[in-house]
Amino acid sequence: xLYDSVWQNMIIGSKVRRVASSAMRLxxxxxxxxxxxxxxxxxxxxxxxxxxxxxxxxxxxLTGFWALRFDSLNVPxxxxxxxxxxxxxxxxxxxxxxxxxxxxxxxxxxxMESQSPxxxxxxxxxxxxxxxxxxxVRHIYTDRNSHPDPLTFDAVRNGNSIGHWEGDTLLVDTTxxxxxxxxxxxxxxxxxxxxxxxxxxxxxxxxxxxEVTFTWEDPKVFAKPxxxxxxxxxxxxxxxxxxxxxxxxxxxxxxFLTQPPLAVK
Amino acid sequence: MKRLFKxxxxxxxxxxxxxxxxxxxxxxxxxxxxxxxxxxxxxxAPSIPDFSGFxxxxxxxxxxxxxQLTPAAIARDKKMADERAAGKVIVYASRWCNFLGxxxxxxxxxxxxxxxxxxxxxxxxxxNSAPRHIYLDxxxxxxxxxxxxxxNGHSVGHWEGSELVVDTTNFSPxxxxxxxxxxxxxxxxxxxxxFKLIDDQHLQITFTWDDATVFVKSQTYYFVxxxxxxxxxxxxxxxxxxxxxxxxxxxxxxxxxxQ
Numbered sequence: 001x002l003y004d005s006v007w008q009n010m011i012i013g014s015k016v017r018r019v020a021s022s023a024m025r026l027x028x029x030x031x032x033x034x035x036x037x038x039x040x041x042x043x044x045x046x047x048x049x050x051x052x053x054x055x056x057x058x059x060x061x062l063t064g065f066w067a068l069r070f071d072s073l074n075v076p077x078x079x080x081x082x083x084x085x086x087x088x089x090x091x092x093x094x095x096x097x098x099x100x101x102x103x104x105x106x107x108x109x110x111x112m113e114s115q116s117p118x119x120x121x122x123x124x125x126x127x128x129x130x131x132x133x134x135x136x137v138r139h140i141y142t143d144r145n146s147h148p149d150p151l152t153f154d155a156v157r158n159g160n161s162i163g164h165w166e167g168d169t170l171l172v173d174t175t176x177x178x179x180x181x182x183x184x185x186x187x188x189x190x191x192x193x194x195x196x197x198x199x200x201x202x203x204x205x206x207x208x209x210x211e212v213t214f215t216w217e218d219p220k221v222f223a224k225p226x227x228x229x230x231x232x233x234x235x236x237x238x239x240x241x242x243x244x245x246x247x248x249x250x251x252x253x254x255x256f257l258t259q260p261p262l263a264v265k
Numbered sequence: 266m267k268r269l270f271k272x273x274x275x276x277x278x279x280x281x282x283x284x285x286x287x288x289x290x291x292x293x294x295x296x297x298x299x300x301x302x303x304x305x306x307x308x309x310a311p312s313i314p315d316f317s318g319f320x321x322x323x324x325x326x327x328x329x330x331x332x333q334l335t336p337a338a339i340a341r342d343k344k345m346a347d348e349r350a351a352g353k354v355i356v357y358a359s360r361w362c363n364f365l366g367x368x369x370x371x372x373x374x375x376x377x378x379x380x381x382x383x384x385x386x387x388x389x390x391x392x393n394s395a396p397r398h399i400y401l402d403x404x405x406x407x408x409x410x411x412x413x414x415x416x417n418g419h420s421v422g423h424w425e426g427s428e429l430v431v432d433t434t435n436f437s438p439x440x441x442x443x444x445x446x447x448x449x450x451x452x453x454x455x456x457x458x459x460f461k462l463i464d465d466q467h468l469q470i471t472f473t474w475d476d477a478t479v480f481v482k483s484q485t486y487y488f489v490x491x492x493x494x495x496x497x498x499x500x501x502x503x504x505x506x507x508x509x510x511x512x513x514x515x516x517x518x519x520x521x522x523x524q
Contacts, residue, residue, distance in 0.1 A: 063382050102507040103362045105393075119398065121387045123317050123380040125495070128387055130396050134364075136501040137389050137396055139378070148498060156501040180503065237384075240407055243395040243415035245439055248506040249361040249521075 059165045060203050062127065065117040065239045066210050066232035075228040078188035084221060092190045096182045101257050103134055103246035107157020107181035108174070108191065109214065111135040116242060117235045120210075127163060127170070132244050135181075140172050147175050155193055157181035170201035186214075187228050189221045208234050314427050314462045316386065319497040320490035321376035327488055332447035333481040342447060345519065352516025358441045360518045362393055362504040366416020366440035367433070367450060368472060370394045375500065376493055386422065386429075393504040394440075399431050406434050414452060416440035429460035438522045445472075445486050448479040449522075466492045 099106055112118070116132035125143035140161040147153070147160045153176050160176035174197040183190040200213040210232040217225045247253070334342065358365055370390035371377065378389040388397035399420040406412075406419050414437035422431040433456040436442075442450035450456075454476040461469045471487040474480065512518065 063384070098507065102505065104505060105501065105503070119385075119387070121380045121382050121385060123382060124315070125317065126380060128378075128380045128389065130387065130389075130398075132395075136391075136499075137387075139389075139499045141498065144496065154500065158501065160498065237402065238404055240400075240404075240412055240419060241398045242413055243364060243417065245364055245395075245416065245437070247361055247363055247439075247521075249357075 063122045065235035067117040075186040078226040079223045103248040110182035172199040316379045317381045319376040319493035329445045329486040332484040338479040355518045357521045362506040365394045369441040431458040
């Protein structure tokens with residue numbers, strides 16, 4: 001019965017169907033099977049990277065190592081409030097340099113500008129972004145839709161991030177920042193405890209590139225939201241993550257970072 | 266017979282048309298899917314255990330036996346004990362905000378966070394440390410001249426039934442290298458870990474260290490981690506080496522690890 005049903009539903013032309021006796025049908029099926037089966041097997045073996053990873057969701061998969069290139073940054077000048085003077089900007093720069101000098105965690109957004117590839121691991125309930133630069137990892141929780149109560153949450157350099165998918169785009173919302181670490185933002189301005197970051201992650205170019213759009217809002221820093229975008233390039237499989245080991249007691253390193261460079265004569 | 270041949274020929278012709286069609290329609294879809302969707306990671310397949318989540322140690326979680334050390338390792342441990350007896354109780358790596366690394370980060374009181382994908386497992390500590398990357402894609406360890414040794418080493422894993430076996434080499438001696446039970450991590454160290462879910466709330470990891478310069482025989486111990494509630498979120502360790510005040514009355518800082 002199943003045989004007949006399959007047979008009737010195949011689009012193979014009335015001529016073949018008309019001549020098919022039972023023996024004939026068997027012969028034709030055998031021939032077809034012999035020809036199609038290897039193709040089916042080939043298709044399956046080609047599909048194995050997909051099959052082995054098919055999971056309980058059909059969202060895009062950002063997992064992998066991603067690197068910035070010379071043409072990765074689209075950063076306009078930030079629309080700063082008139083009260084953000086050069087003196088304030090310089091003070092934040094000094095804080096940034098202090099962070100680097102003393103091997104402190106840099107945090108957001110500097111960790112996203114790492115000169116080494118970022119590692120993104122997309123798990124079932126969270127997406128983690130790992131930088132080789134000294135920094136806590138970013139945890140983007142995809143299993144919850146609210147930030148923890150500020151009364152019980154200790155603000156951190158990376159803030160608290162929650163994310164959800166809208167079609168092929170991951171939307172990430174981050175609050176709960178502190179003012180420590182490397183706070184200067186691309187384009188100008190800086191992160192503060194009143195900062196609010198919204199990000200959009202989207203795979204482009206058949207998944208070879210990852211476009212991340214950052215929009216910062218902060219009533220104490222920006223006259224209007226400050227938006228810029230990075231485009232990361234997928235690093236070929238096999239990359240081994242390194243570790244930017246940092247010793248703040250390394251005096252030679254400290255001198256390099258804190259003394260004015262000698263002019264070239 | 267003629268009809269039979271005729272039918273077979275028709276089927277052959279159809280198959281010739283269908284096979285390339287199958288190939289050319291399936292392959293681009295697969296390539297796109299490989300790049301865009303689920304090809305390079307995603308959540309683990311249902312048949313293998315899922316270690317994802319936050320895990321913490323309890324007061325009775327650590328099952329450690331004393332290590333059998335080489336004379337050189339005994340001398341080193343004695344030197345450190347003498348330093349502590351002399352008042353140098355602050356570990357160099359802690360004082361100067363160095364990455365602490367393995368095995369310290371697996372044995373501390375804050376929870377570890379495990380994120381598992383098909384090709385990689387990440388283990389994240391709230392302590393001042395680089396994360397652990399455990400590659401599951403079948404790669405080998407890199408040659409020592411192509412990889413700068415790290416405090417966490419280079420880890421590759423594979424599944425043996427329901428157990429994850431992780432092999433780690435390429436360690437540096439930096440950070441906090443002391444191994445539970447005695448001895449220390451160094452450039453010759455080799456670690457094998459076996460991850461096993463006892464039930465959905467308990468994860469056992471058995472650690473076995475080998476290093477001919479440190480151990481007379483392999484040093485094995487195991488920890489049992491307890492799963493934390495699903496709404497747990499990570500904190501962030503804040504280390505500020507420029508603030509000397511906490512150490513003013515400490516009696517001193519230990520020497521940096523031998524290189």
